[in-house]
Amino acid sequence: MKLFEYMGKEIFARFGLPVPKGRMAATPDEAAQAAEEIGGPVVIKSQVLSGKRGKAGGIKFANNPQGAKEAAQELLSMTIQGLPVEILLVEEKLQIDRELYLAITIDSAAKQPVLMASVYGGMDIEEVADEHIIKKYLDVELGMQNFMASDVVRSLGIPLNSPHGKELVKVINSLYELFIRKDAELVEINPLVISKGRVIAADSKLTIDDEALYRQADLPRAEERTKAEKAAHDLGLSFVELDGDIGVMANGAGITMGTLDTITYYGGRPANFLDAGGGTGTEGTAKALELILSRNPKSIIINIFGGITRCDDVASALATVKKTRGIPVPVVIRLVGTNQEAGRVILKDIGIEAYDFMQDAVKKAVELAGGN
Structure with a gap:
């Protein structure tokens, strides 16, 4: 089961993962109110269970509540890859100093989880050459250890003794905890943004194993079929x-x-x-x-x-x-x-x-x- 971005970020927050300030909106007026509450420039994101929404025009920016209302009107009239846009996520617009990629998924060939990271965040990861993606296979018996997360951060070229390095180690540990405890098939942050000294999950992808939903009663349900x-x-x-x-x-x-x-x-x-x-x-x-x-x-x-x-x-x-x-x-x-x-x-x-x-x-x- 795939979850909408806003659902994923709510779960991220539960596990201590840093996310932007944001509000849900189902109407243009709600988008304007959300923008006013957040303050400053905002990004309005269509919530659909498909990729490439940015290329489809499903993400817009606004400097004020009126701009957010107008952007919401346009987005709520759209269909992206056969999926109607019915709900929006209004978030603070981040100053992006650096974009990274971070994910944990199941490698079916290796039959174990794999942590993937790259300095080439913010783009389609499928288009990034394999040599630019760090992969670390994880033993579920051993779990995620600090030295493993530290190795990944070092491989990204980020000093461990820097504030960003320490935060990234925490993010990797929290992401693995979420992955295991929520029976996830995929947990992905693309991009993981470094912004004004903060490390923030600017996006979220979260896919839960359908066969494990019976023990994840606290998770929201999303209908991904057209x-x-x-x-x-x-x-x-x-x-x-x-x-x-x-x-x-x-x-x-x-x-x-x-x-x-x-x-x-x-x-x-x-x-x-x-x-x-x-x-x-x-x-x-x-x-x-x-x-x-x-x-x-x-x-x-x-x-x-x-x-x-x-x-x-x-x-x-x-x-x-x-x-x-x-x-x-x-x-x-x-x-x-x-x-x-x-x-x-x-x-x-x-x-x-x-x-x-x-x-x-x-x-x-x-x-x-x-x-x-």
Whole structure:
């Protein structure tokens, strides 16, 4: 479970991590009041569970309450990566003297937590070369020791006997305590700011292990799915919205991921991940298709390797949607497996030819969407 930035910072504060002065706002008037209470220039941040909100225009600055109100009006009308902005965090604007990166997460290959730090904070960490990221693997039996935190601070080029060095050691120790006690999968501060002699968590990312939520009753809950993703969840379908224009449906997580990768390989951009699963049936498949159409794709690729899923069920569902609702974009289907001949007959009746190979079907879908 991902938490909003404001939720993460509330938890940070509980563990003694320094955070900026801030207030929540759900309306422009509340943003203005928050700015007045904080005093001085403020930053207004949209609260959405997605990255790159700054690049999407989801962060604005204001010098006074009226400016904060106007910025809030604009932000609350936005949608960022399919997520409507419904709440804002108004914070003091920090003077940034230096930006660092600090995080603890689980390394699934090493099967243990790893502390990561870098002097290149304030940017997409994925774009930072690996040699510029300090990594220290942590033994959960031993925990975080002062000498470990001190080693990381030294590696960042910050003297341990400086005020900043001492504060950073405390921050690293507190971050690990939070990570362990709250069953976190990720605790990230980007950037960790040095401002006028203070060390401050200017941002927060906190992801909690879903399987441990039963013992974290004091934590707030955040819904990270979009409206369409929630509808799919209620139908028992695995659906994730993406930012492309080719609708995707397949029967199984592996084959769906393979389809997405193949679309990208041929120069296309998938609009969604939709694993219709096995044995979904005609009605479930029809609802899955309606979810895809809600993304307004330029073309749709359906990739079915039928085992439990019967090819004639998929074909019947496609025919039902086409006849009752209509499908305003081209559909390409790869249909192989159980009852494939019966399914192909149904498709032929509605003017759709089935492909034998995924690559051929994907190339056609990309071409129809205006790609290569």
